[in-house]
Amino acid sequence: MPYFVQGQESKWEVVLGLEVHAQINTLSKLFSPSSTNYGAEPNSQVNLIDAGMPGALPVINEECVKQAVITGLGLNAKINLKSIFDRKNYFYPDLPQGYQISQFENPIVGSGHLVIETENGTKKIGITRLHLEQDAGKSIHDQDFENSFIDLNRSGCALMEIVSEPDLRSPTEASLYIKKLRSILRYLGSCDGNMEKGNLRADVNVSVRQFDAELGTRCEIKNVNSIKFIQQAIEYEARRQVKLIESGKLVEQQTRLFDSQKGETRAMRSKEESHDYRYFPDPDLPPLILEKKIIEELKIQLPELPDKKKIRFMETYGIKKYDAEILVSEREVADYFEKLVFDRDPKMVLSWLTVELFSYLNKKNLDNPQSVISVEKFGELLDLIKDGTLSNRLAKELFVEFIESNISAPELVKKKGMVQISDENEISNMIEIVLNQNQKMLEEYRSGKDKLFGFFVGQVMKISNGKANPQMVNTLLIKQLKK
């Protein structure tokens, strides 16, 4: 069922396009050797270029170019062998040169696409382009009653602006798109995808239309910096536009801001007020020429990306699409899984990883499994469960303590006296005791209430303090009940 906004009279389709700004994961800025380190003392990472000093000149950071090409390749996009840097002119205190160096008509990367998994199946989302540009500095207005402050540490940092086609049709699709894009960027290493630090942020273009009608007038919501906010902003904005149209008004082309406190979008400026950026080729920078050979080399070096990995995981390990999707969304998780699953049962590894370890990671707000437990340590635990030394249930009970301690699985089992009871006589004795103590239940069972089998199992486990091997309890119980 496609997503729609229910108006008073009809259903409205939402059409979305995203412009994502991704800060390139490099040590130095796009045109200056200053550090890009986050959180440094204000204005401590500023070069002549970043401060727009007279006579300062930009020099392209080749690492940024390489990362943009890699990203383009990861998005199945056309890499342009010749691209041009333009000046985008506007005045703002945190824009020291009075223009931003960006790419306008000739971006470094042309059209490409990525694929998202929606409820209704696989959907291809077009990428219009990817271009390189400088980030601006930061204006700070809340430090002083009379003065504003400017921090130029971010000024000149390298951004990739990745523009999607208006192919998205719901807040969920927008969220899937940005998650997928983030995942690809993180696989490629070109952006850390950290939305809290603002290293990944999106401008969202929203319009509404009656199904299959022509595209409506769009509004652009600027700089939304979390997936949740993106969804909220779209929902609010789509409803706002529907209301306007249904009340006989027109949607005005606008740039809007999302107020996350109130959950609303607000007009920032209309089309008439929009800047004339007077783009023109930056005469300080010759056209950026790429060699085909280098692109081919980078193509070969590309890591296996989530889509391919997912299919391989499904085929190699016989796991479901849904599970594979979860495993591959983060490269660290996928790598961790592959190490852990080696020589082990994929179903068991999958369950322990995605249920037990993931819930721990979620609780701790972490995302790299390797950071909490090594593959080796985890593997030993799984092996003890597999060979029957430790019951699944006990292992689950002790899991958090196990992660947080620095002892190995065999040591833990020993220390806790948790070795599973797998002695046939011992278990038979326990069953004997349980059956003796519950004569009434036994009679009822024998008169046909099969369901009581579980009750007996539970009782045996209870008196064994959970240490009895459950499989053995089952087999022996069946045997003894038949007596």
Place this chain on the structure above:
Amino acid sequence: MTNLSDLTISQAKELLLNRSISSVELTKFFFEKISKFKNLNCFITETFDQALKMSKRSDEKYKLKKDIGLMEGIPIGMKDLFCTNQIKTTAGSKILENFIPFYESTVSNNLWEEGAVLLGKTNLDEFAMGSANTTSFFGNVVNPWKSKNDIDKELVPGGSSGGSASAVAAHLCLAATGSDTGGSIRQPASFCGLVGMKPTYGRCSRFGMIAFASSLDQAGPITKDVLDSSIMLKSMCSYDQKDSTSSKMEIPDFPKTVKLGVKGIKVGIPNEYIVDGLNANINDNWLKAIEWLKSEGAEIIEINLPHTKSALPTYYILAPAEASANLARYDGIRFGARERGKNLDEVYKNTRASGFGNEVKRRIMIGTYVLSAGYYDAYYLKALKVRKLISEDFSRAFEKCDCILTPTTPGVAFGIGEKQDDPLEMYLNDVLTVPASLAGLPAISVPSGLNDEGLPIGLQIISKPFDEETCFRAAFVIEQISNFNKLKN
């Protein structure tokens, strides 16, 4: 004892090398001259303390006969467009009236590496925008040359490197740097009877040179003769990682080739340079020079540069367009003059209204206009296309000839205050120099005679990209045969 006033760089170097004079003596001599000729208004900032230190260091080197640079101990003027570390750099503008850079331009740094001594920062048209040095916030510069017919009339030195040209012509320094966007080295050199060289775009680093129009700006020397020009250019050029448009082409030993003559060199004469308003004396001088070169064995070839007439309008679209962006950084926020305002927009408006002069404002407005939505294609984009055609004109011409001989300017130095009311008339000064700028070609202006009023005339030699040597060789022949250095006394 030699008259120190008349010295060239090469002569001074000889005296310094045989230790018949010290750099300190030479430097102090120029202190006196500068102080005596303050009325010419050549310098915005004098750096005598710095000069003494530098000349002492040079004398030390001469004494030890070690590490003697190409410009060792030579006192020069530095156009106040080049950022000099800890020394005020104004670009002739109020908005940078008190701007002290904490970095050094590559060109000035190269000169210090070669031992040059900084006497001071020379006056210029504001942000190098002007052809008469009348737009400087620090006042106009006066040309030391006078018309025979009107000895009291003060003449312009040309612009924008007017302070540099006037200072060299008045012997206030041995040479000076200039920068040339559309003729700002060649035109003042021609007005002041000097040699002005604009090398190929990319020869000199633009790092630390305050930008006017980035795709055109090139540094170059203003000197008393051609040999000096070759020495000083050699000292100024370098490949520079800090300038993405800087060239990696090998830098030849220019002074070595200056005197090789023009035998067998094909000199192109473009019909299109016989422009309206070309002064008859200058035209005659041009014709004479053609004969001189012929007599020295050059082959004279008529050539066509059909798009010449479009060069000036093209230039006056592209240069202001680039300038409008280059000058956006002067906003009063981080450095330079700042005016107060009730809000941010007012701060910008007040700062830029009071910080920039009229010519700069005019060009910012022209540049903003030609880049605006709806006008970009009609002006800026079209100008880019014409620029290409102009370049192609030269490429075709250079299939037939090695260099091109033209006058540098249509007229000679004019009176201060003339041509001020009509910017277009002022812009016509550049009509013969802008084509080579647009094509990024090396071009030299060499003094070649005097007009009826006894004012200097300059001829321009344009050559192929990175072939400054042919410019120097042809200019040297003209310098010798015109006997300009005798004429001027």
